[in-house]
Amino acid sequence: MHAATLQVGRLPIAVAFVLSLLRVSSAYADQITLMWDPNSDQVTGYAVYVGSSRNDVGNTTTYTLSNAVAGQQYCFAVAAYNATGEGPKSGQLCGYSNRFPTLTNPGNRTATAGQATSLQLSGSDPDGQPITYAATGMPPGLFIGSATGFISGTPTTAGTYTVTASVFDGVLTSPSQNFTWTVTAAADTTLPVVSITAPTTSSTSPVSISGTASDNVGVTQVTWVNDRGGSGTASGTTSWSVPSIALLSGANVVTVTARDAAGNSGFAKVTVTYTPPDTTAPVVSITAPTTSSTSPVSISGTASDNVGVTQITWVNDRGGSGTASGTTSWSVPSIALLSGANVVTVTARDAAGNSGFAKVTVTYTPPDTTAPVVSITAPTTSSTSPVSISGTASDNVGVTQVTWGNDRGGSGVASGTTSWSVPSIALLSGANVVTVTAYDAAGNKGIATLTVNYTAPDISAPTITILGPTTASSYTSARSVETLGGTSSDNLGVTAVTWAVTWPDNSTTSGFSSGTTNWSVPSVPLEVGSNVITMTAQDAAGNKGKAVLTINRLPPAQCTYNGGSYATGATLSITMKNGVIDTWLAARAAEGWVLVSRTKARSQTTVTVRCG
Numbered sequence: 001m002h003a004a005t006l007q008v009g010r011l012p013i014a015v016a017f018v019l020s021l022l023r024v025s026s027a028y029a030d031q032i033t034l035m036w037d038p039n040s041d042q043v044t045g046y047a048v049y050v051g052s053s054r055n056d057v058g059n060t061t062t063y064t065l066s067n068a069v070a071g072q073q074y075c076f077a078v079a080a081y082n083a084t085g086e087g088p089k090s091g092q093l094c095g096y097s098n099r100f101p102t103l104t105n106p107g108n109r110t111a112t113a114g115q116a117t118s119l120q121l122s123g124s125d126p127d128g129q130p131i132t133y134a135a136t137g138m139p140p141g142l143f144i145g146s147a148t149g150f151i152s153g154t155p156t157t158a159g160t161y162t163v164t165a166s167v168f169d170g171v172l173t174s175p176s177q178n179f180t181w182t183v184t185a186a187a188d189t190t191l192p193v194v195s196i197t198a199p200t201t202s203s204t205s206p207v208s209i210s211g212t213a214s215d216n217v218g219v220t221q222v223t224w225v226n227d228r229g230g231s232g233t234a235s236g237t238t239s240w241s242v243p244s245i246a247l248l249s250g251a252n253v254v255t256v257t258a259r260d261a262a263g264n265s266g267f268a269k270v271t272v273t274y275t276p277p278d279t280t281a282p283v284v285s286i287t288a289p290t291t292s293s294t295s296p297v298s299i300s301g302t303a304s305d306n307v308g309v310t311q312i313t314w315v316n317d318r319g320g321s322g323t324a325s326g327t328t329s330w331s332v333p334s335i336a337l338l339s340g341a342n343v344v345t346v347t348a349r350d351a352a353g354n355s356g357f358a359k360v361t362v363t364y365t366p367p368d369t370t371a372p373v374v375s376i377t378a379p380t381t382s383s384t385s386p387v388s389i390s391g392t393a394s395d396n397v398g399v400t401q402v403t404w405g406n407d408r409g410g411s412g413v414a415s416g417t418t419s420w421s422v423p424s425i426a427l428l429s430g431a432n433v434v435t436v437t438a439y440d441a442a443g444n445k446g447i448a449t450l451t452v453n454y455t456a457p458d459i460s461a462p463t464i465t466i467l468g469p470t471t472a473s474s475y476t477s478a479r480s481v482e483t484l485g486g487t488s489s490d491n492l493g494v495t496a497v498t499w500a501v502t503w504p505d506n507s508t509t510s511g512f513s514s515g516t517t518n519w520s521v522p523s524v525p526l527e528v529g530s531n532v533i534t535m536t537a538q539d540a541a542g543n544k545g546k547a548v549l550t551i552n553r554l555p556p557a558q559c560t561y562n563g564g565s566y567a568t569g570a571t572l573s574i575t576m577k578n579g580v581i582d583t584w585l586a587a588r589a590a591e592g593w594v595l596v597s598r599t600k601a602r603s604q605t606t607v608t609v610r611c612g
Contacts, residue, residue: 031064031065031066031068032064032065032068032074032095032097033062033063033064033065034048034062034063034064034065034076034078034093035061035062036061036062036078036090037061038061039080042082043059043080043081043082044059044081044082044083045057045058045059045060045080045081046058046059046060046061046078046079046080046081047078047079047080047081047086048063048076048077048078049076049077049078049079049089050065050074050075050076051074051075063076068097069097070097070098070099070100070172071096071097071098071099071100071126072096072097073094073095073096074094074095074096074097075092075093075094076092076093076094077089077090077091077092077093078090098127098129098169098171098172099125099126099127099172100126100172100173100174100175101123101124101125101126101129101131101167101168101169101172101173101174102123102124102125102126102167102174102175103121103122103123103133103165103166103167103174103175103177104121104122104123104177105177105178105179106119106121106122106165106177106179107179108179108180108181108182109179109180109181109182110181110182110183110184111139111155111181111182111183111184112155112183112184112185112186112187113155113156113157113158113183113184113185113186114154114155114156114186115154115155115186116152116153116154117142117152117153117154117155118150118151118152118153119150119151119152120148120149120150120151121133121135121144121149121150121151121165121167122149123149123167123174125167125169127169129169129170129171130169130170131167131168131169132146132147132167132168133145133146133147133148133149133165133166133167134146134165134166134167134168135151135163135164135165135166136163136164137161137162137163137164138151138161138163138181139155139156139157139159139161139181139183140155140156140157141153141154141155141156141157142155142181144165149167155183157183158183158184158185159182159183160180160181160182160183161180161181161182161183162178162179162180163178163179163180163181164176164177164178165177165178165179187262188216188217188260188261188262188264189262189264189495190215190216190217190260190264191215191264191265191266191496191498192213192214192215192219192258192259192260192264192265192266193213193214193215193258193266194211194212194213194219194222194256194257194258194266194267194268195211195212195213195268196209196210196211196254196256196268196269196270197210197211197212198210198211199270199272201270201271201272201273203247203272203273203274204247204274205246205247205248205274205276206244206245206246206247207244207245207247207272207274208241208242208243208244208245209224209241209242209245209254209256209270210239210240210241210242211240211241211256211268212238212239212240213237213238213240213258213266214238215258215260215264217260217261217262218237218260218261219237219238219258219259219260220237220259220260220261221233221237221258221259222234222236222237222240222256222257222258222259223256223257223259224242224245224254224255224256224257225254225255225257226245226246226247226252226253226254227252227253227254227255228247228248228250228252228253229246229248230245230246234256237258240256247272247274248274248276248353249274249275249276249279250273250274250275251271251272251273252271252272252273252274253269253270253271254269254270254271254272255267255268255269256268256269256270265542276352276353277352278306278307278350278351278352278354279352279354280305280306280307280350280354281305281350281354281355281356282303282304282305282309282348282349282350282354282355282356283303283304283305283348283356284301284302284303284312284346284347284348284356284357284358285301285302285303285358286299286300286301286344286346286358286359286360287300287301287302288300288301289360289362291360291361291362291363293337293362293363293364294364295336295337295338295364295366295441296334296335296336296337296441297334297335297337297362297364298331298332298333298334298335299314299331299332299335299344299346299360300329300330300331300332301330301331301346301358302328302329302330303327303328303330303348303356304328305348305350305354307350307351307352308327308350308351309327309328309348309349309350310327310349310350310351311323311327311348311349312324312326312327312330312346312347312348312349313346313347313349314332314335314344314345314346314347315344315345315347316335316336316337316342316343316344317342317343317344317345318337318338318340318342318343318443319336319338319400319401319403319413319439320335320336320400320401320413321413324346327348330346336400336401336441337362337364337441338364338366338400338439338441338442338443339364339365339366339442339443340363340364340365340443341361341362341363342361342362342363342364343359343360343361344359344360344361344362345357345358345359346358346359346360366440366441366442366443366444367442368396368397368440368441368442368444369442369444370395370396370397370440370444371395371440371444371445371446372393372394372395372399372438372439372440372444372445372446373393373394373395373438373446374391374392374393374399374402374436374437374438374446374447374448375391375392375393375448376389376390376391376434376436376448376449376450377390377391377392378390378391379450379452382452382453382454383427383452383453383454384454385425385426385427385454385456386424386425386426386427387424387425387427387452387454388421388422388423388424388425389404389421389422389425389434389436389450390419390420390421390422391420391421391436391448392418392419392420393417393418393420393438393446394418395438395440395444395446396440397440397441397442398417398440398441399417399418399438399439399440400417400439400440400441401413401417401438401439402414402416402417402420402436402437402438402439403436403437403439404422404425404434404435404436404437405434405435405437406425406426406427406428406432406433406434406435407432407433407434407435408427408428408430408432408433409426409428410425410426412425414436417438420436420438422436427452427454427456428454428456429454429455429456430453430454431451431452431453432451432452432453432454433449433450433451434449434450434451434452435447435448435449436448436449436450457541458491458492458539458540458541458543459541459543460490460491460492460539460543461490461539461543461544461545462488462489462490462494462537462538462539462543462544462545463488463489463490463537463545464486464487464488464497464535464536464537464545464546464547465486465487465488465547466484466485466486466535466547466549467485467486467487468483468484468485468486469482469483469484469590470549473548473549473550474549474550474551474552475549475550475551475552475590476551476552476554476560476590476591477526477551477552477553477554477590477591478553478554478558478559478590478591478592479526479553479590480525480526480553481523481524481525481526482523482524482526482551483520483521483522483523483524484499484513484520484521484524484533484535484549485518485519485520485521486518486519486520486535486547487517487518487519488516488517488519488537488545489517490537490539490543490545492539492540492541493516493539493540494516494517494537494538494539495516495538495539495540496512496516496537496538497512497513497515497516497519497535497536497537497538498510498511498512498513498535498536498538499511499512499513499521499524499533499534499535499536500533500534500536501524501525501526501531501532501533501534502531502532502534503526503527503529503531504527504528504529504530504531505527509525513535516537519535526551526553527553528553528554528555529552529553530550530551530552531550531551531552531553532548532549532550533548533549533550533551534546534547534548535547535548535549554591554592558592558611559588559591559592559593559611560591560592561588561591561593566611567611568611569610569611570610570611571596571608571609571610571611572588572593572608572609573606573607573608574606574607575604575605575606576604576605576607577603577604577605578600578603578604578605581598581605581607584607585607585609588609592611593609593610593611594609594610594611595607595608595609596608596609596610
């Protein structure tokens with residue numbers, strides 16, 4: 001309350017002011033009501049000044065400014081008037097109208113359908129008034145707390161949603177904040193299933209293989225790899241085939257992998273045994289040059305084989321390699337030498353992959369002592385593995401070779417000389433210092449180094465342990481199904497645990513366990529004889545760890561005990577201490593015995609079991 005005394009002519013006018021902010025429904029305007037005490041003398045009316053604007057309100061003691069702009073300061077004064085004129089203004093009374101609350105835009109959001117998500121909105125009111133939150137257009141399954149501004153829930157439908165959010169202080173609503181909330185579909189984690197229907201375990205080379213594959217969404221590609229060398233992509237997907245795979249002598253393990261669009265993969269293996277007819281190595285001899293020579297040097301000689309020589313190759317231990325012209329009579333017109341002893345190895349091969357070799361040491365003393373200059377132009381200091389590098393080299397006579405070496409392991413010869421490149425260098429995790437060396441014909445060399453940083457992918461295989469029905473590698477049971485359980489672990493995390501059983505007739509079946517770090521398989525079917533169960537733990541990088549348990553299932557008409565075999569219907573009776581009888585009964589149940597009776601007397605129990 002602010003009071004002032006005004007004079008209108010000679011009439012004193014006592015004026016009192018009361019300011020109040022009245023809440024209204026409009027989001028963009030406010031009301032300010034001014035009140036004053038009536039003058040005790042006779043007046044005709046009152047004039048209200050809002051700044052310099054005069055408003056005649058008549059003979060009333062209140063005035064309402066109904067269109068006040070939010071957050072703006074207004075100053076008021078009042079003057080009384082009668083027939084003789086208007087008295088002086090009262091002192092000014094100033095105040096602010098209600099100001100807009102504010103809301104911070106949280107930025108665009110992402111979530112996955114079926115996975116819980118949340119977002120905390122941040123709003124405030126400059127006048128310290130309590131605020132409430134509101135949001136529209138949210139993904140289905142999300143809800144907002146009006147008092148807290150906390151949005152939470154589990155989105156149900158994939159799509160891109162435009163969310164409009166605001167806060168309200170009871171009078172004014174903040175400007176709306178719009179952002180998008182993108183919900184993606186849940187990832188496909190089901191592995192494809194692939195089977196090999198042909199060939200048998202023995203074959204000629206090359207061999208063709210075929211089979212089928214299936215997936216909950218769809219198989220996108222089927223590939224193969226032979227552990228003895230060779231890989232490729234099969235023709236077809238759900239029904240696939242590979243017309244020709246070259247085999248090496250002995251067992252060739254061919255692994256076929258089916259992949260879906262989500263990157264999930266399943267595999268099957270077949271071992272194909274191949275015995276090649278030819279095992280005789282070719283014989284090769286070097287007839288020229290002598291032990292000393294100029295550079296480059298030409299070499300020549302002869303080669304023979306019981307079937308036929310297919311190729312002659314050479315390699316210089318000082319750098320350089322290639323293929324000779326001819327076979328039984330062969331030659332290499334030009335081999336660059338480095339200063340000193342150059343050991344040239346010539347290798348003859350036949351169609352069966354047999355090889356024979358011969359060596360000659362050629363000594364060369366070059367006159368040139370000027371070192372080449374080499375530079376690395378690509379890549380940058382960070383890269384993936386393998387990495388390709390390239391650059392230039394120069395020499396007063398000529399660069400004969402550019403080699404590279406990685407201080408973390410690996411070396412080789414670049415392609416080209418004055419403009420050289422290395423298409424593929426394997427990196428280890430961390431800093432890899434690659435040294436590139438340029439040589440000339442005299443053996444002079446210049447070097448350049450590049451540090452390439454690489455973060456290696458996960459290559460650690462998971463470990464898996466079978467804890468039940470036994471921790472041993474083998475087990476005897478009379479049951480037709482068995483329950484398995486155990487644990488698995490990985491440096492990053494196990495993504496799936498699968499099981500496969502190979503029955504005595506070499507047929508198989510497989511499936512997925514429940515759980516990963518602690519896993520269980522409630523029912524593995526067994527056949528009479530040796531059943532080999534393989535448990536496989538796999539991580540997100542595709543690394544696998546295995547554990548194997550062999551269960552010998554007894555014929556259903558027999559039971560065992562202490563090395564003996566009992567026919568169906570046979571009985572055993574035994575008296576044991578109470579503390580161990582349950583363990584004894586569990587062992588007998590695994591051997592096919594069934595409890596008939598159980599009698600407890602003091603600290604001992606007598607039980608009778610029947611076979612079958």
